[in-house]
Amino acid sequence: MSRILIIEDETSIAELERDYLELSDFEVELEEDGSRGLKRALEEEFDLMILDLMLPGMDGFEICRKFREMKNTPIIIISAKKEDIDKIRGLGLGADDYMTKPFSPSEMVARVKAHLARYERLIGSGSMENEVIEIRGLKIDKTARRVWVNGEEKNFTTKEFDLLTFLAQNPNHVYTKEELFSKIWDMESIGDIATVTVHIKKIREKIEFNTAKPQYIETIWGVGYRFKV
Secondary structure (H helix, E strand, C coil), X not given: XXXXXXECCCHHXXXXXXXXXXXXXXXXXXXXXXXXXXXXHXXXXXXXXXECCCCCCCCHHHHHHHHHCCCCCCEEEEECCCCHHHHHHHHHCCCCEEEECCCCHHHHHHHHHHHHHHHHHHXXXXXXXXXXXXXXXXXXXXXXXXXXXXXXXXXXXHHHHHHHHHHHHCCCCCEEHHHHHHHHHCCCCCCCCXXXXXXXXXXXXXXXXXXXXXXXXXXXXXXXXXXXX
């Protein structure tokens, strides 16, 4: 049974989320304080986190940032903050999805199931040899979802890893931001393509020796990005 942590200070919303998830056979834990929620998320094993942004103790943005430094468990933000900048910031900090209040509980359950299934496919282990991409000091282990740069392991969020891997698997092909958003986030890019720029910037900070003169991910001005080999 998948275990889900909900960090939400509005009791009625938290209980609504819990009730719908429990009806779908998920085990659910509730926390209303941000600091306590982060502590539990890091110390206990959960399969997915549902996170509000406006919380006592520590806000959801900070929780997302600190959690992503340690774990890659899927995060769904459900917030009353509707501005694009908040959505872009949340996704840029490593959240996998963003829903705004009021929301459909049935849609929430569907998204939870989709993210859990996707994550399980990505981390599923087997007896087969790991699939590895190696390019000029950059090593991407697709099976273990780990990345090394000149022998030093770097920590990547789920979406950062997905984006880097997609580009590395399709070298010398120029992709627009809209195409990358659609392929990595599995949805149409309606006002959200800035999150691609945010993720490219974070990836470059981790893999490039000089971000001003990238040797891996090249910007094609007025078009998009290309992975150079």
